[in-house]
Amino acid sequence: MNGHGTIANELGVNGLWKQNPALIQMLGLCPTLAVSTSFVNAVSLGLATVVVMMIASTAVAVLRHVIPREIRIPVFILIIAGLVTVVDLLMNAYLHSLYLVLGIFVPLIVTNCIVLARVEAFAAKNRPDYAGLDALMMGLGLVWVLALIGAIREIIGQGTLFAGIEWIVPSWSAITLFGDASQGFLLAMLPPGAFIVLGFLVAAHNALTAWQKARTKKRTLAASAPAAPTPIGGEA
Numbered sequence: 001m002n003g004h005g006t007i008a009n010e011l012g013v014n015g016l017w018k019q020n021p022a023l024i025q026m027l028g029l030c031p032t033l034a035v036s037t038s039f040v041n042a043v044s045l046g047l048a049t050v051v052v053m054m055i056a057s058t059a060v061a062v063l064r065h066v067i068p069r070e071i072r073i074p075v076f077i078l079i080i081a082g083l084v085t086v087v088d089l090l091m092n093a094y095l096h097s098l099y100l101v102l103g104i105f106v107p108l109i110v111t112n113c114i115v116l117a118r119v120e121a122f123a124a125k126n127r128p129d130y131a132g133l134d135a136l137m138m139g140l141g142l143v144w145v146l147a148l149i150g151a152i153r154e155i156i157g158q159g160t161l162f163a164g165i166e167w168i169v170p171s172w173s174a175i176t177l178f179g180d181a182s183q184g185f186l187l188a189m190l191p192p193g194a195f196i197v198l199g200f201l202v203a204a205h206n207a208l209t210a211w212q213k214a215r216t217k218k219r220t221l222a223a224s225a226p227a228a229p230t231p232i233g234g235e236a
Contacts, residue, residue: 007130011130011133011134012133012137013049015134015140015141016137016141016144017141018083019138019141020141020142020145020205021097021114021117021138021141021142022141022145022146023145023201023202024205025179027117028113029047029198030105030108030111030112031049031112031146032145032146032198033191033194034105034191034194035102036153037103037148037150037153037154037157037163037194038150038153038154038160039150039151039161039163040098040149040150040162040163040165040167041138041164042147042149042150043104043143043150044095044098044102045109046146046147048087048091048106048140049109049112049114049139049142049181050135050136050140050142050143051083051087052083052087052109052115052138053118053119053136053138054136054139055083056079056080056115056119056135057119057123057131057132057134058123058131058132058135060076061123061127061132062128064123064230072124072210073116073119076124077117080110080115080116080119081110084106084107084109084110087106087109091151095204098168100166114138114142118134118135118138122134122135145201147204149194152188152197153188153193153194153197156184156193157184157185157187157188157189158184158189159176159177159178160176160177161175161177162174162175163225184193
């Protein structure tokens, strides 16, 4: 039981932080930079990717012993393409306005390096529950980065937050932070703005990781340091 808990914790930490697909592995930069013009767009595509990753990874883990190694990549892509088609049709049917905004990036989940990389590197070598958990954590790691980039770009670029939320929940509306969208900083809404925000996030992630390592090393050295000898007679 403890072994399973340790593995689950490790998968969670790796996906959300240590091996974050957007900040560390630099995978899936196309949707990360292109769709993250708003919080809603970024999170929507991220969640669609999570659904595809989880089902694809679990399916591949279940079938890993019966898929011939020589044709594993075409089989993996076929499974992913089938799932993406289902997600694409569902979004077109029930979230049509959002679907029109996301456009070609929903079908392009098929070629997203994150999905195929986790299927090939992890799901094809591990049991289904671990494969599904790994996909979930890696996907959520992508989602929180996309959400942060989308929120920052939307706030700076057009002065709103949750723009487009009415496409998902009609009774909700965006939050306006300053009156006129033309007052926003246009660069934030353009591709260079996405690179700049991502660069700052990567730098912050690296700085926090270095601080954590230094703190852990300091604690380890303090714990392993020999205790001071007791003076003879108990006197200093």
